[in-house]
Amino acid sequence: MTGDPALDPALGPARDAGLDPAADPAPRRAPTxxxxxxxxxxxxxxxxxxxxxxxxxxxxxxxxxxxxxxxxxxxxxxxxxxxxxxxxxxxxxxxxxxxxxxxxxxxxxxxxxxxxxxxxxxxxxxxxxxxxxxxDDLPDPVLTPDELLVDDERRRALWHAVESLPKRCAELLRIIAFVPRPHYDAVAAALNMPLGSIGPTRGRCFAKLRLLLAKDPDWSS
CATH class of the missing domain: 1.10.1740.10 (RNA polymerase sigma factor, region 2, helix turn helix motif)
Structure with missing residues (x-):
């Protein structure tokens, strides 16, 4: 070693290859x-x-x-x-x-x-x-722990997106989510909305929800 990196022949190949021996190694990927x-x-x-x-x-x-x-x-x-x-x-x-x-x-x-x-x-x-x-020997057709985590993350992302919607949309989608076949008369009464506006409002709210979810990595991944 000469004490001067520029004069050290041992560093010649690295220098010739365009590498800086003193540089930090390539950064690791950020954890998911x-x-x-x-x-x-x-x-x-x-x-x-x-x-x-x-x-x-x-x-x-x-x-x-x-x-x-x-x-x-x-x-x-x-x-x-x-x-x-x-x-x-x-x-x-x-x-x-x-x-x-x-x-x-x-x-x-x-x-x-x-x-x-x-x-x-x-x-x-x-x-x-x-x-x-x-x-230990039984077949397990249900979700693995990793799949359960993904399912849980997507569920969290879904409800976070719902809560990010305008108040009327969030209220409407919360009701629809928990009723397999919501009766529009009951929905209109619960939300004090005109009966004829439920369907169009529902469609607009779902469109907004899809846009929010498309931007959320916890949902799209």
């Missing part, structure tokens, strides 16, 4: 929103292990919808699904330090909820319950 969410939940789990109740509450608030869909996808009733979710959270409390990789929190919770849902479903049919290892 899904990866950021996993990292955030992993950090919350670490904080919960240290006794932070707020961190645990945040985990429960964010992932309860994912567990709800996991339980309901197994064909359970609303009450049975609520019991499964409660059992899943109690199981997490008992095994808070048993998850060796905090980033695997979502998979751990989904697997626990599915196994409990299978147990409840089989018990309701008064069948003999198999051992835990039997569940």
């Amino acid at each position: 929103p899904r990866a950021q969410r996993r990292d955030r939940l992993a950090a919350l789990l670490v904080e919960a292990r240290q006794g932070d109740r707020d961190a645990l509450d945040a985990i429960v608030a964010e992932l309860t919808p994912v567990l709800w869909h996991t339980a309901r996808n197994q064909g359970l009733s609303r009450q049975a699904a609520e019991d499964v979710i409660q059992t899943t959270w109690l199981t997490l409390l008992r095994h808070l330090h048993a998850i060796s990789v905090p980033g695997a929190l979502i998979e751990w919770l989904v697997t626990t909820a599915r196994r409990e849902a299978w147990r409840v479903s089989r018990a309701s049919r008064k069948d003999d319950l198999p051992g835990d290892d039997t569940f």
Whole structure:
């Protein structure tokens, strides 16, 4: 080494190739929103292990919808699904330090909820319950944890877009979303709108909603 990079023959090839040996390496890609969410939940789990109740509450608030869909996808009733979710959270409390990789929190919770849902479903049919290892070999036609996250992200994006619409549109779409075949007389009465304006307003609101969703990466991805 000569002490002068310009005179150092060892740096000749790099210099000749147009590379700056002192330059920083190529920047890494920014993590995706899904990866950021996993990292955030992993950090919350670490904080919960240290006794932070707020961190645990945040985990429960964010992932309860994912567990709800996991339980309901197994064909359970609303009450049975609520019991499964409660059992899943109690199981997490008992095994808070048993998850060796905090980033695997979502998979751990989904697997626990599915196994409990299978147990409840089989018990309701008064069948003999198999051992835990039997569940590992059962075919699973429902969403994977990653697919559940995507589904949850799209649902959040949808309702965020709905809330971003003008008040009348948001009110109308909220009613339509929860009624399979909305009766326009009832909708008009609920929103104090002329009956004949429901259909055209509905169409305009859906058009605005599609435009908002098209710009949202959590929806379009």
